[in-house]
Amino acid sequence: MTHTLHRAGTATSLGNDFVVFAMGAQNVNRDGCAPRLRRIFEKMLEFEPVNYGDMKTGNKFSVGNEKILESIKDNSIVHAVFTSAEKVAEVLKALKELDAGMSVVVSGVLEATGECCGKVGLHRHTVEHSLGIWGNIARLTEQEVLHISTMCGHGMVAFSLIKYMVEEIKAGRTTPGKASEELSRMCHCGVMNPVRAAELLTLMTS
DSSP states (O other): OOTTTTOOHHHHHHTTTTEEEEEOOTTTOOOOOOOHHHHHHHHHTTTTSEEETTTTTTTTTTOOOHHHHHHHOOEEEEEEEEHHHHHHHHHHHHHHHOOOOEEEEEESOOHHHHHHHHHHHHSSSSSOOOOOOSSSSGOOOOOHHHHTTTSSSOEEEHHHHHHHHHHHHTTTSHHHHHHHHHHHOOTTTSSOHHHHHHHHHHHHHO
């Protein structure tokens, strides 16, 4: 899965941005896996993720956890967003003990995710790297906007909406926290990090 792979930003900012998600493998263990995905999602919720979701149903800010739990299917992909490597290590330890037999992916800075796995005795199966953006990058929007928009791997958080929220914050009609929640609502899968988004919006409006 690569939809959480291309998050742009500084090493410091990305150091507090992690996504943990789980899925079944088609033609391997997907048939009948919904109950196991549900147990994984319930376990991740115990660690108070700042956002979460299922690509089939929605996210924390659009539908909430009860709707997601009741709607999990065999072909669901359940996500949870965390803001510290320490918390991710705790989540991985709990998922290892749960032993649900599902594929688990962690997106984050490579060194940090590697340390998380090492702390709980897990060995990474595969590592994927983003090679960045190629082509006529002069046509892209501003870097600070990309730092927010790329947290939604399906491009559902529009550049124009981010810029609108910046103007609303500057005008005193909303706050970085409220604006980040509205932006996160647009990211259907629930992989946008509202805490990081609020921090970035604060920098853009200070």
